[in-house]
Amino acid sequence: xxxxxxxxxxxxxxxxxxxxxxxxxxxxxxxxxxxxxxxxxxxxxxxxxxxxxxxxxxxxxxxxxxxxxxxxxxxxxxxxxxxxxxxxxxxxxxxxxxxxxxxxxxxxxxxxxxxxxxxxxxxxxxxxxxxxxxxxxxxxxxxxxxxxxxxxxxxxxxxxxxxxxxxxxxxxxxxxxxxxxxxxxxxxxxxxxxxxxxxxxxxxxxxxxxxxxxxxxxxxxxxxxxxxxxxxxxxxxxxxxxxxxxxxxxxxxxxxxxxxxxxxxxxxxxxxxxxxxxxxxxxxxxxxxxxxxx
Numbered sequence: 001x002x003x004x005x006x007x008x009x010x011x012x013x014x015x016x017x018x019x020x021x022x023x024x025x026x027x028x029x030x031x032x033x034x035x036x037x038x039x040x041x042x043x044x045x046x047x048x049x050x051x052x053x054x055x056x057x058x059x060x061x062x063x064x065x066x067x068x069x070x071x072x073x074x075x076x077x078x079x080x081x082x083x084x085x086x087x088x089x090x091x092x093x094x095x096x097x098x099x100x101x102x103x104x105x106x107x108x109x110x111x112x113x114x115x116x117x118x119x120x121x122x123x124x125x126x127x128x129x130x131x132x133x134x135x136x137x138x139x140x141x142x143x144x145x146x147x148x149x150x151x152x153x154x155x156x157x158x159x160x161x162x163x164x165x166x167x168x169x170x171x172x173x174x175x176x177x178x179x180x181x182x183x184x185x186x187x188x189x190x191x192x193x194x195x196x197x198x199x200x201x202x203x204x205x206x207x208x209x210x211x212x213x214x215x216x217x218x219x220x221x222x223x224x225x226x227x228x229x230x231x232x233x234x235x236x237x238x239x240x241x242x243x244x245x246x247x248x249x250x251x252x253x254x255x256x257x258x259x260x261x262x263x264x265x266x267x268x269x270x271x272x273x274x275x276x277x278x279x280x281x282x283x284x285x286x287x288x289x290x291x292x293x294x
Contacts, residue, residue, distance in 0.1 A: 007049045008038070013172045013229055014237060016042035025049075026204070028215065031224040032060060037200075043233040046200050048226050052170035054145040058126050064224065066106055069133055076109025078256045082163075083113045085252050086190055089288050090159060093246065094188050098158035101182070103147060104165025108134040115139065119159070124150060147178035155184045162191040164255075167225040172234075176241040180291055189243060189289045192253050195280050196221035197228040231280040235287065243289035250274050253284035 010017055018040070026037050035048045061067040066075050094100075096118030102111050105123035107130050115121045123134045123141035134141035144150050147160075160179050169175050179189055199221035207214025222228050229237075235245055251271040254263070263283070270282020 007051060011040040011043060012047050012170055013040060013045040013227055014043040015173055016040060028219045028222060030219055030222060044230055045233055046197055046228040054126060061127050067127060069129055072107035072130060076107055079109055081257050082255055083110045087114060087117055089247055090190055094159050100159040100161060101157050102161045105134060105141065106130050108137055108139060110161060110163055111139050112137060147175060147182060152182050154181045157182050157187060158184055159188045164192055166191060166193055167227050172237060173241060176238060180242050183291045185291065185293065187291045192284060192286045193234060194284050195231045196283055197230045198281055200228055231285045238289050242292055242294050244292050245287060246290050247288040250280055250282035250285050253286040255284060
């Protein structure tokens with residue numbers, strides 16, 4: 001495969017033109033099937049080189065553990081400690097009473113906890129069953145695939161949360177711009193993301209000597225995501241789109257109520273690497289950003 005055959009003319013993360021240098025292609029078999037993945041030479045993100053169809057994304061989401069009512073609601077409980085951590089971080093700058101939109105709210109676990117704390121909440125998701133469930137709990141919720149599609153006035157929200165969904169966005173910069181436009185002056189973006197780009201890179205390196213081992217590691221790292229973005233690249237992108245980073249932590253991104261020893265160890269090592277060298281080696285990352293005046 002060469003650059004001329006790429007579906008993307010620009011990186012879906014940083015929007016760098018991809019004819020500037022030859023991305024490294026690789027073929028991976030993921031829960032979405034066989035995909036060609038490419039590395040951006042500028043931001044060093046990996047992405048699936050394929051088009052984006054919102055309805056296909058809905059159908060795919062329904063096949064995932066978080067994509068049905070029963071499993072999605074059960075996952076709300078498992079992620080309860082993470083939601084509590086996010087609210088603890090938020091309270092430092094946006095006390096209860098603030099307006100909060102949760103993007104990719106799924107079955108509303110974070111919204112319910114935020115509402116219980118006194119936040120004025122609203123949700124958004126692409127899966128109609130999830131939207132109906134959240135509404136059944138008395139929380140306003142919109143079905144939309146992008147913040148751009150929401151009927152929300154500009155400069156109107158105090159907090160927007162993005163917990164475990166930005167790696168499904170087809171265009172990172174566009175969503176960040178839409179988020180910023182909906183936030184009031186000084187409004188907050190809190191994001192929990194997955195960063196396994198370092199594991200994909202290790203897989204590529206291993207693949208030079210152990211092709212099958214390297215491929216399996218890369219496939220496990222990208223899972224069913226559409227992009228894999230290094231945290232440093234994502235934070236740089238957020239700054240470029242008009243935010244100040246107020247808080248950043250890999251250890252606060254621990255995902256579940258019951259985490260395996262392997263996961264806890266990964267986050268401990270990742271936290272140490274972040275504190276000492278500014279590099280993320282943890283599977284997840286949490287940060288809080290404030291909208292700055294331009």
